[in-house]
Amino acid sequence: MDLVTKIAGIVFKNPIWTASGTFGAGGEFQDFLNLDTIGAIVTKTVTLNAREGNPPPRVVETSSGLLNSIGLENKGIDAFQKEDYPFLKKLKTKIIISIAGEGLLAIQKCAAYFTDKNFPAAIELNLSCPNVAHGGTKYSLIAQDPRLTEEIVRTVKKETARPVIAKLTPNVTDIAEIAGAAEAGGADAVSLVNTYMGIAVDAYSMKPILGNCVGGLSGPAIKPLALKAVWDVYKKVKIPIIGIGGIMTGLDAAEFMLAGASAVEAGTANFTDPAICGKILKEFKEYLNIKNIKSASELVGKLFDK
Amino acid sequence: MKHSGQKKIIKEKILSNLQTAPGHFELKIAAPWLAKESRAGQFVMVKPRNETTDPLLRIPLAIHSRNEKGISLMYKVVGAGTEILSYRKKGDIIDLIGPLGNGFNCERALKTKGMKVLIAAGGHGIVPLYMLVKVLREHKVEVEVFIGARTKKQILCEEKLKKTGAKIHIATDDGTKGAKASILAPLTAYLKKENIKKFASSEGRAVSHLVYACGPKVMLAALSQELKKYNVDAEFSLEAYMACGIGACLGCAVMTVSGYKMVCKDGPVFDMRSIVF
Numbered sequence: 108m109d110l111v112t113k114i115a116g117i118v119f120k121n122p123i124w125t126a127s128g129t130f131g132a133g134g135e136f137q138d139f140l141n142l143d144t145i146g147a148i149v150t151k152t153v154t155l156n157a158r159e160g161n162p163p164p165r166v167v168e169t170s171s172g173l174l175n176s177i178g179l180e181n182k183g184i185d186a187f188q189k190e191d192y193p194f195l196k197k198l199k200t201k202i203i204i205s206i207a208g209e210g211l212l213a214i215q216k217c218a219a220y221f222t223d224k225n226f227p228a229a230i231e232l233n234l235s236c237p238n239v240a241h242g243g244t245k246y247s248l249i250a251q252d253p254r255l256t257e258e259i260v261r262t263v264k265k266e267t268a269r270p271v272i273a274k275l276t277p278n279v280t281d282i283a284e285i286a287g288a289a290e291a292g293g294a295d296a297v298s299l300v301n302t303y304m305g306i307a308v309d310a311y312s313m314k315p316i317l318g319n320c321v322g323g324l325s326g327p328a329i330k331p332l333a334l335k336a337v338w339d340v341y342k343k344v345k346i347p348i349i350g351i352g353g354i355m356t357g358l359d360a361a362e363f364m365l366a367g368a369s370a371v372e373a374g375t376a377n378f379t380d381p382a383i384c385g386k387i388l389k390e391f392k393e394y395l396n397i398k399n400i401k402s403a404s405e406l407v408g409k410l411f412d413k
Numbered sequence: 414m415k416h417s418g419q420k421k422i423i424k425e426k427i428l429s430n431l432q433t434a435p436g437h438f439e440l441k442i443a444a445p446w447l448a449k450e451s452r453a454g455q456f457v458m459v460k461p462r463n464e465t466t467d468p469l470l471r472i473p474l475a476i477h478s479r480n481e482k483g484i485s486l487m488y489k490v491v492g493a494g495t496e497i498l499s500y501r502k503k504g505d506i507i508d509l510i511g512p513l514g515n516g517f518n519c520e521r522a523l524k525t526k527g528m529k530v531l532i533a534a535g536g537h538g539i540v541p542l543y544m545l546v547k548v549l550r551e552h553k554v555e556v557e558v559f560i561g562a563r564t565k566k567q568i569l570c571e572e573k574l575k576k577t578g579a580k581i582h583i584a585t586d587d588g589t590k591g592a593k594a595s596i597l598a599p600l601t602a603y604l605k606k607e608n609i610k611k612f613a614s615s616e617g618r619a620v621s622h623l624v625y626a627c628g629p630k631v632m633l634a635a636l637s638q639e640l641k642k643y644n645v646d647a648e649f650s651l652e653a654y655m656a657c658g659i660g661a662c663l664g665c666a667v668m669t670v671s672g673y674k675m676v677c678k679d680g681p682v683f684d685m686r687s688i689v690f
C-alpha cells in the first residue's frame with residue numbers, strides 16, 4: 108500500500124506527523140520510538156526573541172482533554188539556529204519548523220533565517236499568537252484577522268523559498284474565511300486546528316487553576332469540532348489541509364483525511380504514550396488494508412463523495 | 414551502581430495494590446529492570462487505566478522503594494485518576510514510563526565520613542524520601558528523619574523507617590502523635606543542639622550536615638528560610654502538574670534563580686538555594 112504524501116512539492120513518507128509543542132525537537136522521544144517512522148516532526152514554536160513562558164501551573168487535565176498555557180517558552184531563533192538546527196538537519200525524518208511573532212515584522216525576521224535550499228521541509232506559521240502589534244482592535248489573535256493573515260503569509264513567502272503552512276486558530280466565527288485568506292496570501296497548505304480557548308476553575312480555592320487563567324484545549328474532546336473545521340475548510344480552499352485535533356488512533360487519522368485532510372498531526376496523544384505515533388501508523392495501515400485501499404491519498408475528501 | 418540513563422515504557426503485572434492508611438495505597442509492580450535502573454528521588458508516569466481517553470494523562474508518582482522483584486509506588490487518592498488506580502487488581506498489567514527525573518544526589522552523604530543526614534517530610538512527602546533513607550542506612554550513614562502531618566493517620570511509613578535504624582521524630586498539627594507542632598519545631602530544635610561544623614569553603618557551607626526534604630510548597634518555603642540560617646546544603650523534591658513527564662511539553666515549570674526549569678527533567682530534585690519560592 109502507498110502511504111506517500113505529497114504536499115507543496117515535498118514528499119513525505121506517510122501522512123502521520125507530530126504537532127508543534129508536543130514533541131519538542133524529537134530528542135526526548137528517541138528512547139521510545141524510531142523517529143524515522145514518523146512522516147514529519149513539527150518543532151516547538153520558535154520566536155525572534157527568547158520567551159520565558161507563562162507562570163505555572165501551565166497544564167491541567169480536563170475531561171478527555173488538556174488545557175495548556177505554556178506561553179511559547181523558547182530560547183529565541185538565534186539560540187535555536189545554533190543549538191537545535193544542526194541536530195534537526197541530521198535527522199532522517201522530515202522536519203517542519205514552527206515560527207511565531209507578535210506581528211508582521213517579527214515573523215518576517217524569523218522567516219528570513221531560513222535560507223537553506225532543502226531544509227526544513229516546510230515552515231509552519233503559528234498565527235495563534237496574541238496580536239500585540241494590533242492591540243486595540245477586535246482581534247486578539249493574528250489568525251482571527253483575515254487581512255493580517257493574508258499579509259503575513261504573503262510577506263513570509265517573499266522572505267523564504269521554503270513551503271509555508273499557515274496554522275489556523277478555531278477561535279473564530281468562520282475558519283474557512285481565514286483559510287481562504289491564507290490561500291490568497293500564497294500559503295502552500297493550511298494546518299488546523301490549534302487549541303480552543305478555555306479555563307479551569309478550582310472551586311475550593313475559588314481561583315483559576317492555570318497561572319495565566321486562560322489556556323488552550325486539545326485532545327480527544329475537541330475531535331468533533333476539529334473534524335468540522337477541516338470539513339468547512341475543504342469546501343473553501345484548493346490547497347492541502349493538515350488536520351489536527353484529538354487524533355489518538357489510526358482510525359482518527361483516517362477520519363480527518365476523509366473530511367478533507369491530506370495529512371494529520373497527532374499532538375496531545377504523545378503525552379499519553381510517547382510511542383503512540385508508531386501505533387497510529389500501524390492502525391492506519393490496518394484500516395487501509397481492511398478497506399482495500401491501495402493509496403492513502405484516495406481517502407482525502409471522500410466524505411464529500413456522492 | 415551503573416544506571417543506563419535509559420527510559421522505557423513498561424507494561425508489567427501488579428503484585429499487589431493495597432490500602433495502607435485511609436486514602437493511601439501501596440502499588441507493587443513486577444518490574445525488575447525498572448527496580449535496577451531507578452535512583453531514589455526518581456518517578457514514573459502511570460496510566461491509571463488502559464485503552465481509555467478519560468483519564469487522558471498519566472499520573473506522576475514517586476518511586477517509593479524497590480527490591481529484586483520490582484518497585485513499589487505509594488499514592489494518595491486525590492482525584493479521578495488515583496481513584497481509578499486504586500481499583501486495579503493483582504495480576505493486572507499496568508503501563509508506566511520510567512525511571513524519570515534526576516533523583517537525589519547522595520554522593521556527598523555517602524562519601525563524607527561522619528556526615529549527618531536530616532530528612533524533612535511533610536505528609537505524603539515521605540514517599541520518595543523513604544527510598545533515600547534505605548540507601549543511606551544501607552551504607553551506615555547517620556540519618557535523622559523528621560515527619561510532620563496534620564494528624565496521626567497521615568504519618569506514613571513510621572514502622573518501615575524505624576526498621577532502617579534511622580532516628581524518627583514525629584510532629585502533628587493536632588498533637589495526636591508526637592509533638593503538637595509543625596515539623597519545623599523539632600527540626601529547628603535539633604539543629605540548635607547540633608554543633609554544625611562550618612567549612613571555610615568559598616560558599617561557607619556546613620560540612621557536617623545535609624538535608625533532603627519533600628512536602629507541600631509552603632512547608633518547603635519555611636524550611637528553606639530556616640535552613641539558610643545554619644548554612645546547610647539541602648535538596649528539595651518538588652512536584653507540579655505534568656502532561657508529558659519526559660521534558661517535551663514545557664508544562665511543569667518551576668521558577669528558579671536561572672529562570673524556569675522543568676520539574677520532570679531538570680528535577681524533581683532541586684538544590685534548595687536555586688528555588689524561587
